[in-house]
Amino acid sequence: MSTGALSSEADSLKARLKQTWMAGDYDRFSRYLEGGAREFYERLAVPPGSRLLDVGCGSGQLVLMAAKDGLDVTGVDIASNLIERARARAQAEGLRVRFEEADAEALPFEDASFDAVVSLIAAMFAPRPDFVAKELLRVCTPGGTIAMANWTPQGFVGQMFKAVSKFIAPSGMPAPVLWGDEATVRERFGQGLAELHLTKRHYLFSYPFPPSEVVEFFRLYYGPTNRAFASLDGGGREQLRQELETLWSAHNRAGLGCTMVLAEYLEVIGVRA
Incomplete structure (x- = not known):
């Protein structure tokens, strides 16, 4: 395949990716995940x-925490509506944060611009992971921190993605989820890191409503699930709903009327060479 064709294919994938993450209401969705975001950030x-x-x-959950701690913070995302929402949240709290709509595969910054480059369950979704690894390394200062949290293939969210992919x-x-595989992460960063620490951790999904309503919540507000349901006919939607309800119910650690699931992710913390 020619370079032009590959570039065109990547552009098409990114356009779909942008549509996916602009769907639903990620700001509302993310409010239930702030506890796990804070744990990751504080470590x-x-x-x-x-x-x-x-x-x-x-919509800015991690950058707002960092700004409150006195860091010089910049946030980028491929979804323009999320950047607008993050900017509004920062302004409402009187926080100074720079936000830009940008692509993880082509960050609009000079080399060695940041002391810490982080991505919480985000850059893992870009279509060309080798480009992502190079960009994270490029914009980080030597001796600086590169940190990611990525869902693992075998963890709960990996299983959920597998269920959804059967229908689309x-x-x-x-x-x-290959970003959640230790060997793959080591290969992608290669010699760019002087140190690399990989730790499997759990992110807590906790909702004050039962698994059936969690599935509906994801359908309404989480872009990938929203788009998956929208792409199916009535029978397909019902089958996907049943599979996801079964998965959430099987992993639920809470009592009746509530949902609590531990989702495994790989914490990646490296020191830029």
């Missing part, structure tokens, strides 16, 4: 005054 222990870039910042055609990009 990084980035010193005040550091320049931090959040790649795939969504593959996107043509490498499986995002």
